[in-house]
Amino acid sequence: MNSHERIKRPKLDRTQPIRSWSTLFTAPAGPEATTAGGGAAHGPAAPSWNDVVSRSVDLGYRVIDEYMRQGQKAAQRFTDRSYTPDSMTSDAQEIGTRMAQYASDFTAVWLEFLQLGAGNFGRWPTPPFEGAAPAGSASRSAPPPPPSAATEPAGTDTRVRVAVTSPYPTEVSLDVRPQAVGRRLIVQSLRAVTEDTPRLSDVTIETTDADTPLTLRIRVPAGQPAGVYNGLIVEEESGKPMGTVSLRILPE
Amino acid sequence: MSNNARPIKVAIVGGGCAAITTAFELTRPEHHGRYEVTVYQLGWRLGGKGASGRGPADRIEEHGLHLWMGFYENAFRLMRECYAELNRDPAHCPIADWRDAFVPAPLVGVADQLPNGQWSVFKGALPPTEGLPGDPPTSNQRWSVTDYVSRSMALLRTLIETIQQRDASSPEAPPRQSPDARSTSAVLEGISRLLQYGELATLAGLIQAISLLEVAFGSFSQYPENIIVRLLDAVASNARSILESRLEHDLGLRRVWQIIDVTLATLRGEIRFGVLTDPRGFDVIDEYDGREWLRLNGASETSLNSGWIRALYDFGFSYENGDTARPRISAAQAVRSVLRAFFTYRGAFFWRMQAGMGDVVFAPLYEVLKKRGVRFAFFHRLENVKLADPHLLQSGETPYVEALDFDVQADVTGGGEYQPLVDIRGLPCWPSRPDYSQLVDGERMARNGWEFESHWDRHKVRSKTLRVGEDFDFVVLGIGLGAVPYVGKELVARDPRWRAMVDHVRTVATQAFQIWMSADMKDLGWPDQPIAVSGFVEPFDTWADMRHLIRHETWQDTPRSLAYFCNVLPDLDGTDPHREPSYAAKQRESVRQNAIQFLNRDVVQLWPNATHLPGKFRWDVLVDPNGTTGPGPVANEARFNSQFWTANVNPTDRYALSLPGSGAYRISPLDGTYDNLTICGDWTACGFNAGCVEAAVMSGRLAAHALSQSPPLEDIVGYDHP
Numbered sequence: 001m002n003s004h005e006r007i008k009r010p011k012l013d014r015t016q017p018i019r020s021w022s023t024l025f026t027a028p029a030g031p032e033a034t035t036a037g038g039g040a041a042h043g044p045a046a047p048s049w050n051d052v053v054s055r056s057v058d059l060g061y062r063v064i065d066e067y068m069r070q071g072q073k074a075a076q077r078f079t080d081r082s083y084t085p086d087s088m089t090s091d092a093q094e095i096g097t098r099m100a101q102y103a104s105d106f107t108a109v110w111l112e113f114l115q116l117g118a119g120n121f122g123r124w125p126t127p128p129f130e131g132a133a134p135a136g137s138a139s140r141s142a143p144p145p146p147p148s149a150a151t152e153p154a155g156t157d158t159r160v161r162v163a164v165t166s167p168y169p170t171e172v173s174l175d176v177r178p179q180a181v182g183r184r185l186i187v188q189s190l191r192a193v194t195e196d197t198p199r200l201s202d203v204t205i206e207t208t209d210a211d212t213p214l215t216l217r218i219r220v221p222a223g224q225p226a227g228v229y230n231g232l233i234v235e236e237e238s239g240k241p242m243g244t245v246s247l248r249i250l251p252e
Numbered sequence: 253m254s255n256n257a258r259p260i261k262v263a264i265v266g267g268g269c270a271a272i273t274t275a276f277e278l279t280r281p282e283h284h285g286r287y288e289v290t291v292y293q294l295g296w297r298l299g300g301k302g303a304s305g306r307g308p309a310d311r312i313e314e315h316g317l318h319l320w321m322g323f324y325e326n327a328f329r330l331m332r333e334c335y336a337e338l339n340r341d342p343a344h345c346p347i348a349d350w351r352d353a354f355v356p357a358p359l360v361g362v363a364d365q366l367p368n369g370q371w372s373v374f375k376g377a378l379p380p381t382e383g384l385p386g387d388p389p390t391s392n393q394r395w396s397v398t399d400y401v402s403r404s405m406a407l408l409r410t411l412i413e414t415i416q417q418r419d420a421s422s423p424e425a426p427p428r429q430s431p432d433a434r435s436t437s438a439v440l441e442g443i444s445r446l447l448q449y450g451e452l453a454t455l456a457g458l459i460q461a462i463s464l465l466e467v468a469f470g471s472f473s474q475y476p477e478n479i480i481v482r483l484l485d486a487v488a489s490n491a492r493s494i495l496e497s498r499l500e501h502d503l504g505l506r507r508v509w510q511i512i513d514v515t516l517a518t519l520r521g522e523i524r525f526g527v528l529t530d531p532r533g534f535d536v537i538d539e540y541d542g543r544e545w546l547r548l549n550g551a552s553e554t555s556l557n558s559g560w561i562r563a564l565y566d567f568g569f570s571y572e573n574g575d576t577a578r579p580r581i582s583a584a585q586a587v588r589s590v591l592r593a594f595f596t597y598r599g600a601f602f603w604r605m606q607a608g609m610g611d612v613v614f615a616p617l618y619e620v621l622k623k624r625g626v627r628f629a630f631f632h633r634l635e636n637v638k639l640a641d642p643h644l645l646q647s648g649e650t651p652y653v654e655a656l657d658f659d660v661q662a663d664v665t666g667g668g669e670y671q672p673l674v675d676i677r678g679l680p681c682w683p684s685r686p687d688y689s690q691l692v693d694g695e696r697m698a699r700n701g702w703e704f705e706s707h708w709d710r711h712k713v714r715s716k717t718l719r720v721g722e723d724f725d726f727v728v729l730g731i732g733l734g735a736v737p738y739v740g741k742e743l744v745a746r747d748p749r750w751r752a753m754v755d756h757v758r759t760v761a762t763q764a765f766q767i768w769m770s771a772d773m774k775d776l777g778w779p780d781q782p783i784a785v786s787g788f789v790e791p792f793d794t795w796a797d798m799r800h801l802i803r804h805e806t807w808q809d810t811p812r813s814l815a816y817f818c819n820v821l822p823d824l825d826g827t828d829p830h831r832e833p834s835y836a837a838k839q840r841e842s843v844r845q846n847a848i849q850f851l852n853r854d855v856v857q858l859w860p861n862a863t864h865l866p867g868k869f870r871w872d873v874l875v876d877p878n879g880t881t882g883p884g885p886v887a888n889e890a891r892f893n894s895q896f897w898t899a900n901v902n903p904t905d906r907y908a909l910s911l912p913g914s915g916a917y918r919i920s921p922l923d924g925t926y927d928n929l930t931i932c933g934d935w936t937a938c939g940f941n942a943g944c945v946e947a948a949v950m951s952g953r954l955a956a957h958a959l960s961q962s963p964p965l966e967d968i969v970g971y972d973h974p
Contacts, residue, residue, distance in 0.1 A: 006652065007260055007725040008927055010961050015922040017939045017965075018972040019533030173478065226489075228447065228482065246478075248485065251493055 159213035166220035169250040176214060176233060176243035181207060184236040187216070190229035190247055200229050200247065218247060226251045259288040262959065263656060263724035265634050266904075267293040268300020269945050270932035271730025272617050273330055273952025278960060279624040287960065290724075291621075292632040292658065294904070295704035296672055296686035297610060298618055300732065301905055302945065304608030305684030309877035310676050310806040312608035313684050313896045315905070316764040317796050317818045319604060319784055320354060320385075322597025324946040325969035326953060328354075328386030334616050337623075345678050346804070353612045355800075356380065356600030361785035362559035363793075363858075364507070371857040373785055374507050374559060378601040385598045395973040397528045398469060403595045404515050405466040409459055411508050411515075412491070416455040436474050439467050443483050452490040461487050481523055488516045488550060499554075506554075513555040514546060518587060521549035533974030534584040538915040542586035543579070559787035564590065566786045566793040566819070568942060569907045574760045574822035576790045585910040585941050592940070592970065602784060607804045610682035615673055619680065630670040631661040631691075631704060633712070634731065639742045639926070640720075650927035651746060653727045655719050659712035661704050663692040679804070707735075707902045708833050726928050726959050730952070733935035734759045734903035738830070747925050749917075756917035757935055759906035763791070763821035763843040765897035766798075767851075768811035769873040773797060776813065776873075777860035789854050791846040792817040811875045817850070820907075821899055829901065839899035847897055848889050908935035908943045915941050921954035930958040939971035946970075 164170050185207055190200040202219040226249045233243040262278060264271050271291065278287040297303050304314045320327065332350045340348035347353050358377045365371050442464045451457035461483055468475045468483075491512060499506040521537070522528055525545075530536040537545055542564065543556050555561070562579075565571065568589070570581035593601070605612040618628070638655040645651065664670045670690055673680040686704060688694030692713070703709040718724055729740070737744060737754050744750045769776070782797040798814045821839060829835045851869040855862050864870050872887035876894035900906065918937035921930050931951075934943045938951035953968045965971055 006721060006928070008650075009726065009924060009930075009959060012922055012924070012958065012961070014965070015920055015924070016937075019531065019535060019974045228486075246482075251489060 161213045161215045163215065163217045164220065164247070165218070166249070167222050168220060168224070168226065168252055170218075170220065171248040171250070172216075172218070173246040173248075174216060174243065180233065180235070180242035181214065183207065183242070185214075185233055185242055186236050187233050187245055188231045190218070190231040190245060192225070192227045192229050197225055197227065200224065200231075203231060203245070205233060216245065218245075220247075220249060224249060259285060260726060260959075261724045262287050262289045262726045262728060263718060264289060264291045264728040264730055265656065266300060266728075266730030266732075266933075267291055267298035267614075267628075268730060268732070268933065269302055269327070269613075269948035270934065270936075270952040270955070271300070271728060272298060272614065272621070273949045274728050274730065274932055274955040275621055275626055276330060276334070276617065277953055277956030277963060279621065279626055280962075282962070283960065285625070288625075289621075290627040290629055292629045292634065292656075294631075294633045295661070296630055296670065297682040298614040298628075298672075299610050299682070300730075301900070301907065301943075302609045302613060304610035304682060306608070306611075306674065306676055306681045307684040307877070307896065309808070310681075310804075311766075311768065311877060311896070312611070312801055312805065313898075314608060314764065314766065314816065315898065315900060316762055317784075317794060317816045318609050318945070319357065319602045319796065320945060321593055321602060322381070322385050322600050323592045323970075324944075324949075325385055325389075325598075327945045327949040328384070328603075329969070330386075330949055331613065331616070332386045334620050337620050338616050340616075345680075347606060347612060347679055350386075353606055353616075354603040355606055357602040357604040357782070357784065358600050359781050359783045360601060361783045362507075362563045363785055363788040364503075364559040365789075366503070371789065372503065373783075373858065374503075375780060375783060378597075380600055381598055383598040385603070387598065389969060395970065397522060397533065397974045400591045400595060400974075401469045401519060401522060401528070402466055403591075404519055405462055405469055407594075408512060408515050409462040409466065411512050412455055412458050412462065415495070415505065415508060416459065436471070439464055440475070440479070443468070443479055447483065447486055452486050453494070455494060458487055458491055458494070477523055481520060484516060484520050484523075485550075488513070488520075491516075492552075507558070507560075510555040510558040510560055514551050514558075514560065517546045517549040517551035517555075521545055524549065527974070534588045535915060536584070537587070538582045538584035539913045540583040541579075541912045542581045542583045544912075545583035562793070563786035566788075568910065569760055569762055569820045570909060571760065571820045572758065572909065572911060574762075574820040576793075576820065576822075580909075580911050582910045582912045582915055582941070584915060588940065588973070589942055592973075604782075604798075604800065607679060607801065608681065611676075611679055611804075615680045615682060618673070628669060628672075630672060631663075632716070633659040633661055634735075634739045635659055635715075637727070637729065637740050637743055637929075639746060642746075650924065652927040653720060653929045655717050656724070656727065658716045658718070659710070660714045660716050661702070661712055662686075662694070662697065663713055664690055665692050665694075676804070676806070705902065706836055707830075707904075708836055720928065726930070728955050728959070729929060729931045730933060730955075732759070732902075732904035732906060733757060733908050733933060734906035738903060743926065743929075749919060749925070752917045753919050756911075756914050758909050758911055758914070759903075759935075760909055761821040761823060761839065761905075762818060762900045762907050763839075763846065763898070764816065764818040764900070765792075765843065765847040765895060766814065766816050767892075767895045768802070768807075768875040768877075769813045769815070770809065770811060770875050771861075771870070771873040772812035773799065773859070776862050778858060785858070789857065790819065792819045792850050792854075794818050795858060807875070807877065809875055817847070821901070829903075836899065836901050839901045840897070843897050843899045844892065847895075848892055851892070852889075908933070910942050921951055922958050924958075930955045939968070939973060 160174060160176060162172050162174065164172060185205045187203045187205045190203055191197070192199075200218065200220060202221070204217045206215045206217075229247045229249070231245045233245060235242050264275055275289050275291055278289055291298075297305065299315070301315055302318060304312055307313045328350075331353065335348075335350040335353065342348035342352075358380065359375060360378065361373045361375045363371050363373050442460075446452055446457060446461050446464070452461055465480065465483060465487070468480055491509075495505065495509050499509055525537050527534060527536055540548070543561060546556060546561075547553075564586060565579045565581060568581055570579055572578040572580050622628070634656065636657040637653055638657060640652050640654040642651065671687070672682060674683050674687075675681070686694075688698040691697060697711075702711050729736075731739065733754070740750070744754055773779075778797070782799060784794070784796040786794045788795060794817065796816045798816050799812070802811055802814050821843065823829070824835065824838060824842075827835060832838075848869075851862070852867050855869065862870060862873075871889060871891040874891045874895060876891065879894065915937070918935065918941060919925075919931065920937040921932050923931075932948075932955035933951055934947035936951045936954075938947050938954055940947045940950055950968055950971060953963055954965075954971070957963060957965060957968075
């Protein structure tokens with residue numbers, strides 16, 4: 001038949017469902033943003049530089065805010081003449097722990113940022129709602145692998161080897177900034193959040209050059225209590241933080 | 253779409269849930285007759301995998317066990333609209349309204365094997381929830397992973413509080429602060445304190461931790477992910493150490509712990525695999541098998557082999573090639589299904605149909621569609637979807653369907669339309685056999701045993717070809733996926749995605765049997781209310797007590813109990829079903845043997861009084877609709893032959909699996925590869941990629957949208973879902 005006479009299907013606005021993360025970086029959609037069917041009325045916000053940047057900035061400010069808050073708190077105690085040696089020790093411990101945590105968080109976000117910057121979009125496929133490829137031809141990039149309990153690659157350019165000697169099951173989380181490679185690094189003793197738990201002092205990190213993986217070695221002695229132990233990786237010369245190590249000793 | 257004054261002719265091939273939904277949508281009054289629909293159906297009845305028929309004693313004979321779930325929003329909406337439009341008179345029809353047709357069934361059971369080898373059924377009644385399925389969506393309904401996570405946290409807290417209430421030695425939980433009252437820094441401080449001071453070593457501490465996590469997940473972006481993961485880990489390890497020593501001797505506690513364990517693993521996985529942030533939603537974990545993914549996220553082997561998880565696989569027939577040693581389901585669809593099932597059901601978790609699925613679903617739909625002017629061409633077997641010659645396409649023109657080739661299995665006497673329904677005490681129903689008296693030469697067909705629904709019976713009275721522009725403008729291919737390679741050879745050959753779909757989206761045969769018994773369930777040793785149990789022993793892992801249907805049947809000796817069983821059916825090794833004429837008969841015999849073995853050997857685990865000797869089922873309790881009932885010379889295994897069983901091996905009857913990694917190979921009804929063709933069925937990419945009524949209805953609505961842009965995609969509940 002003449003194709004001009006043949007009735008054709010209408011062109012569709014979209015051909016795939018919206019499965020997106022509509023509420024992660026933004027406030028939950030208000031009633032006006034949702035439809036009667038419960039779906040988003042418009043396409044979702046695609047993951048973008050701005051999202052990661054804003055999250056990084058948010059965390060960065062939180063670190064600063066925390067410093068300021070702790071400083072104000074300390075100043076207040078001095079003013080109140082309530083600052084005893086005991087409370088100073090406690091505050092220092094708390095601040096140290098929290099700062100290490102925030103530094104670790106910030107590093108993780110920062111690395112995510114770098115991955116995007118390097119064009120590593122494996123985790124972020126083309127949004128499904130505009131200019132989408134036909135179903136089936138869509139990107140089938142492998143899902144992100146689960147973080148390994150043994151090694152936690154710090155980024156696309158940083159190779160890390162982790163060796164743990166322990167009579168107990170353990171999990172290691174490691175964040176290392178890429179520029180740490182090739183520098184002389186030291187790891188502070190890993191300590192638990194409670195003061196009376198013995199620290200893990202047999203921790204070393206070795207780095208020679210950019211072509212050789214960093215090697216982190218941790219030895220856990222018998223009798224070490226189960227729990228989470230944290231430590232900072234710093235540049236030996238400048239003392240600048242270069243990453244964090246977190247070791248979790250699981251109960252037997 | 254071109255402006256055209258004449259009605260657009262739509263040929264819908266297939267009469268299952270999806271295809272009939274498309275017909276329903278395209279013939280809504282709002283379209284003002286724009287679409288002229290004809291349904292072409294193999295054999296004498298609609299229903300596809302949901303077809304049922306009335307057999308001897310008007311007994312209901314199903315394709316399998318069908319329970320409707322309380323989250324089947326689209327399916328319930330369809331049926332509610334259908335019954336409203338049908339406007340049956342309750343004085344003359346026993347099922348006049350949708351509430352007559354569907355009744356809440358809150359009691360569910362999961363079978364677990366005990367260390368001594370015995371099986372035990374955990375029974376639970378899920379509480380009624382606000383609203384009814386198919387009600388207009390609530391304004392606060394949001395399909396987000398974050399929302400599900402917070403619901404999971406609430407479940408966790410409730411479960412641990414339940415344990416705490418049983419445990420007098422545990423200190424009282426501290427009063428929970430209102431989540432809204434907590435600032436971000438207060439929550440972070442609370443988490444830090446819990447991690448520091450060992451407060452998690454008590455149930456009260458765990459509850460406190462979960463309350464904090466609920467707040468943190470509520471505004472996930474404000475909290476560092478690894479703090480949340482760390483607290484989740486701490487909760488899991490502490491909960492395990494608190495409860496582990498008590499699990500072995502406390503079966504109830506063990507079952508609660510298994511839910512806690514799996515929920516914690518799911519939460520951990522949702523963070524670690526980026527489900528909360530990835531635009532693909534749960535599809536980001538589609539490549540993983542459900543158990544594998546939970547294992548990666550810390551679930552224990554005991555929990556992974558629990559009845560809960562086995563029931564998840566059983567309920568979706570998730571066994572590759574029908575091999576129960578190869579359980580496989582996409583983690584994405586598994587998690588999506590569980591979250592939808594447990595957190596979004598309305599009214600009741602399960603709903604039972606009050607007659608056969610054909611009677612309750614397809615007869616009303618048929619009647620409404622007939623009133624709307626839809627034509628039904630029964631006894632039409634599709635043989636080939638013929639594409640236009642690619643050499644004749646104009647530059648840039650999309651390939652399209654040029655013709656549909658059918659075998660006509662029978663002609664109707666007088667040339668009119670076949671009247672398919674029978675009246676069973678005021679209820680229009682589908683019979684289990686065609687009405688041969690309406691067919692030309694029908695007596696001979698009956699005598700020679702023509703099997704109109706069999707893939708292997710190729711009888712026909714003539715051929716028919718429908719041509720584009722003359723007989724149809726659009727085609728809706730609503731057949732089962734298993735039949736696509738046979739009738740859609742050109743579609744598969746022309747497009748690599750179609751090739752990939754038929755290669756990767758696999759199907760499986762299923763088996764089912766039904767027995768009517770003179771003993772009631774208490775006599776058999778089952779004292780409880782009607783229940784559906786899954787996770788039981790193979791070869792029939794799922795049982796439903798269907799005694800409520802007996803009153804709709806017509807028995808001389810009325811049975812006092814009725815049980816349905818179902819499962820996958822392994823393919824026969826080394827056999828190409830298509831080339832083996834006796835394949836269906838062999839498989840049917842396999843099902844019969846499986847059922848007899850199951851009744852002799854296994855059913856006693858559910859019904860302790862079902863055997864009179866070890867390994868000997870009480871065959872005398874089976875009620876024969878045509879013969880002897882009670883004890884007598886034929887009260888042996890042969891009595892089973894009077895019951896109903898089925899081997900669903902026809903290609904179009906095979907169940908579509910959700911294997912890991914297969915989701916991306918599904919093709920959407922919205923796909924435009926072939927210009928005048930759309931597809932529908934629970935095997936398509938319909939947003940909810942599972943074999944069920946809801947997926948089929950969603951798919952049917954999508955197919956209608958593809959042709960008419962109606963219904964709006966936003967009205968297809970759960971289509972836009974993570």
